[in-house]
Amino acid sequence: MTTTEAARPAVGTRRWAGRAHPGGSGSAMSYGFVALYAALTVAFGVLPAGYAFYLAFTDADGAFAGLANFAKVTGDFRFLPAAGHVALYLVIWLVALLVLVTALAIVVHTIRLRRVSSGLRLIFYLPGALAGASSVLLWLFLLDPTASPIGALLRLFGLASFVQVIVPGNLPPVFAVIAFWTGAGGWIVIMYGALNNISAEVIEAARIDGAGRWQIAWRIQLPLLRKWISYMAIMSLAAGTQLFVEPQLLSQASNAIVPNDYSLNQLAYQYAFQQNDFNGAAAISLILLVIALALSAVFVLRGGLFETD
Amino acid sequence: MRTPGTSRPGFGGWSTRTIASVFVVFFVLFFGIPIVWLLLATTKSARELTTGSPFAAGSLGGLRANGEQLFGFQDGAVIAWIGNSALYAAGALVIALIAGIPAGYALALTRFRFRRLLLVLTLIVMLIPNTALVLPIFLELSEVGLIGSPLSVILPMSFFPFGVYLTYIYFSTSISRDLLAAARIDGCHEFQVFSKVALPLAAPIVALVAFFSFVQSWNNFFLPFVMLPASEGYPIQVGLTSLLASTPAFNPSSAGTQSVQLPTLALATVVSVLPVLIVFLFAQRFLVAGLTAGGTKE
Numbered sequence: 211m212t213t214t215e216a217a218r219p220a221v222g223t224r225r226w227a228g229r230a231h232p233g234g235s236g237s238a239m240s241y242g243f244v245a246l247y248a249a250l251t252v253a254f255g256v257l258p259a260g261y262a263f264y265l266a267f268t269d270a271d272g273a274f275a276g277l278a279n280f281a282k283v284t285g286d287f288r289f290l291p292a293a294g295h296v297a298l299y300l301v302i303w304l305v306a307l308l309v310l311v312t313a314l315a316i317v318v319h320t321i322r323l324r325r326v327s328s329g330l331r332l333i334f335y336l337p338g339a340l341a342g343a344s345s346v347l348l349w350l351f352l353l354d355p356t357a358s359p360i361g362a363l364l365r366l367f368g369l370a371s372f373v374q375v376i377v378p379g380n381l382p383p384v385f386a387v388i389a390f391w392t393g394a395g396g397w398i399v400i401m402y403g404a405l406n407n408i409s410a411e412v413i414e415a416a417r418i419d420g421a422g423r424w425q426i427a428w429r430i431q432l433p434l435l436r437k438w439i440s441y442m443a444i445m446s447l448a449a450g451t452q453l454f455v456e457p458q459l460l461s462q463a464s465n466a467i468v469p470n471d472y473s474l475n476q477l478a479y480q481y482a483f484q485q486n487d488f489n490g491a492a493a494i495s496l497i498l499l500v501i502a503l504a505l506s507a508v509f510v511l512r513g514g515l516f517e518t519d
Numbered sequence: 520m521r522t523p524g525t526s527r528p529g530f531g532g533w534s535t536r537t538i539a540s541v542f543v544v545f546f547v548l549f550f551g552i553p554i555v556w557l558l559l560a561t562t563k564s565a566r567e568l569t570t571g572s573p574f575a576a577g578s579l580g581g582l583r584a585n586g587e588q589l590f591g592f593q594d595g596a597v598i599a600w601i602g603n604s605a606l607y608a609a610g611a612l613v614i615a616l617i618a619g620i621p622a623g624y625a626l627a628l629t630r631f632r633f634r635r636l637l638l639v640l641t642l643i644v645m646l647i648p649n650t651a652l653v654l655p656i657f658l659e660l661s662e663v664g665l666i667g668s669p670l671s672v673i674l675p676m677s678f679f680p681f682g683v684y685l686t687y688i689y690f691s692t693s694i695s696r697d698l699l700a701a702a703r704i705d706g707c708h709e710f711q712v713f714s715k716v717a718l719p720l721a722a723p724i725v726a727l728v729a730f731f732s733f734v735q736s737w738n739n740f741f742l743p744f745v746m747l748p749a750s751e752g753y754p755i756q757v758g759l760t761s762l763l764a765s766t767p768a769f770n771p772s773s774a775g776t777q778s779v780q781l782p783t784l785a786l787a788t789v790v791s792v793l794p795v796l797i798v799f800l801f802a803q804r805f806l807v808a809g810l811t812a813g814g815t816k817e
Contacts, residue, residue: 239709240631247622247683248637250614254678255644258655265658314546317539330543333551339799340554340792341738343759347788348557350769357768357781359556359573372769391550423535445646452650455740462760463769478654479745488658495654499647506646 262499265492279493283481288471295382295457296473300450303386307446308439311394315401316427331402335395345392346459353384376464381472385456397442404438405431448502454479474498560785561585568782581782588783589790592762597787599751600758605794607672607743607754608736614677615732620725623686624713628699638687645680650741657745671746672754676736682728689724690717730802734795755791762787 269275283289314334321327340348354372355361369375376384408431416426457472471477474494482491560568563577564584590597625631626638656675657666665671694717702716703709718725740756747753750761764770766779779787789796 237629237631240625240629240634242710243621243625243629243713244631244637246614246618248633250618250674250678251637251640251644251680253659254652254656254675255640255647255680258652258659261659262652262655265655310546313542317543320539330547333547336554336796336799337550339734339796340788341734342740343756344738344788344792347759347763347784348553350763351557351560351781351785352553354768356569357560359552361573391553395550423532448646448651449648452648452741454650458744459760459763463763463766465770465772475650475741482654482657491654492658495651499651502647502651503643506643 259499262492262496265489266496269489270487275489279489280497283477283490283493283497286477288477288480289474292471292474292477296451296453299382299385299453300447302382303389303450304443304446306386306390307394307397308443310390311397311401311442312432312435312439314394315398315405316431318398319402319405320423331395331399334398337391338393338395341392343455343459345388346456349384349388349391350459350463373464373467376460376468378468381457381460381468385453388456389450393446400442401435401438404435408434444505444508448505451498451501557785557789560782561789563782565780565782568785577782582786585780585783585786588780589786592765592779592783593750596750596758596761597755597790600753600755601790603669603752604737604754604756606669607676608733610669610673611676611679611736612729612732614673615679615682616725616729618677619679619682619728620686620718620721621713623683624690624717624721626683626687627690628694628696628717641680641683641687644678645684649735649739653741653745656742660746666746667748667752669752672739672743675742676732676739679728679732679735682732685728685731686721686724689721694720730798733798737795738792759787759791 266279267275267277269278318327318330318334321330337345350372352358352360353364353375355364355370355375356372358364364370364375412430412434413426416430421429452475453473454475457468457476458470461468461470461472461476471480475498478491478494478498481487481494556573559574559576561577562579562582562585563571564581567575567577567581622637626634626641652675660666660671660675665674699712699716702712707715737754738756739754743752743754743757744760747757750758753761762779762784766781766784768781
């Protein structure tokens with residue numbers, strides 16, 4: 211209640227938080243505040259990662275196995291095709307996502323009518339409500355030429371039956387379309403927000419210098435969006451490696467024309483629950499986790515987007 | 520937020536404008552048609568769905584018939600699954616808020632040992648895809664005998680680092696430390712400062728975290744798929760696969776007493792996302808602002 215304390219607060223909280231409470235220190239209170247969250251972080255972040263690590267390097271009896279599990283899963287005849295499927299899907303999806311989301315955000319951003327622009331964002335964003343199994347189910351309908359509203363379009367490409375639509379060669383673009391339909395809207399909204407943050411003077415100056423619409427987009431907006439585009443790319447890349455629900459449902463809906471070990475995550479599931487080989491499953495999980503972690507680490511360290519202080 | 524008029528470069532030439540319009544219209548159709556079609560499909564009979572025009576509406580009677588078939592499936596399993604989804608999503612949401620909001624507050628406004636460690640862990644785990652840790656979590660929970668219990672999905676889903684990150688950003692940028700200091704000087708305990716001053720101010724961010732947690736839990740597929748062996752415990756997203764397996768159009772071997780027609784499956788899809796869809800529509804502005812705030816922290 212003294213003037214010295216009143217003058218202090220903006221400076222380091224550490225010192226005065228302790229002083230303001232003779233009874234319990236502010237720092238002890240902080241531990242109370244974070245305790246439950248920290249416990250959850252350990253239980254569902256740190257421990258499972260550590261456990262996967264332990265299992266991946268041991269055998270069924272718990273003895274150290276070196277790289278045997280990794281050799282086994284990567285040598286599995288299903289591993290390379292599964293990795294190839296995921297990789298091909300990722301390439302198609304990422305290119306579509308980066309190019310189309312950026313382009314759509316820039317175009318929607320140029321629309322001056324507020325209602326139109328926010329209406330468009332809503333339409334793009336709404337499919338995000340249908341995530342998970344629901345969106346895959348909806349796309350099963352859309353891809354079945356007998357029921358689909360775009361049946362005519364499918365037949366135009368010579369695809370007359372559901373089985374023809376989902377031949378293995380078509381699957382990477384099919385999954386990419388499903389993922390794009392569900393997820394692009396959220397990114398468009400984020401890009402739109404980033405475009406709003408570009409100062410009006412910069413654009414105005416460019417226009418006075420004689421830049422046209424294309425030049426403004428290409429030379430000013432695009433470079434300034436780079437941080438966000440790389441953010442989107444890395445988050446999507448990490449998430450895309452985990453492909454599971456799309457092929458899993460499609461496998462079920464196609465009577466196993468689509469194999470149930472199409473993606474790496476499905477293969478890990480097969481190891482764990484069909485073969486009772488948790489060490490092998492852990493090895494695949496760990497490979498996927500390391501890829502996701504490495505991508506995140508690159509982003510945290512080099513992106514500069516998440517300053518922690 | 521938006522700068523009207525001159526700052527916004529409009530389209531110059533006629534051809535540029537045409538290209539842009541065609542581009543936007545194409546994507547409006549791409550994003551919009553499936554949803555419109557899905558809603559219409561729920562009102563049709565199986566015959567109308569395959570033979571009629573895709574964008575003709577069916578009838579209320581058709582909707583009722585589909586509803587009866589859907590909710591009659593396996594003696595009302597769909598209702599049970601929706602109940603499970605609600606239980607899991609609500610349980611996870613409550614724990615996520617109780618754990619996450621004070622944590623975000625403490626990380627932003629106090630200094631303590633391990634603070635940096637916890638922040639870095641939060642950022643890293645936030646960037647790890649949801650599904651990446653599912654199998655290890657399964658193994659961990661099977662060690663402690665929790666597999667099959669509701670807790671096996673509620674607890675992992677209640678770990679919500681993105682919510683902590685949003686809260687942390689909010690408290691570090693939008694709350695005046697002077698205000699909190701004044702409350703302390705007025706004799707508030709640290710906990711009262713949080714609950715009586717900071718928390719009411721943070722109401723919008725609490726709602727936002729609650730919303731994201733709810734949507735993420737409701738739509739989660741892989742985690743409950745792995746954790747819950749019995750159909751009675753399924754959330755609706757996993758229950759959908761049972762419906763799919765009983766749909767002869769996709770799974771010819773399933774034509775039996777419990778077979779599901781296509782329009783019924785369409786209705787199931789709508790029902791499975793209805794809670795999320797409703798909140799989406801009502802909270803759109805708010806969400807967009809939150810997404811942008813989470814993304815663009817400046």
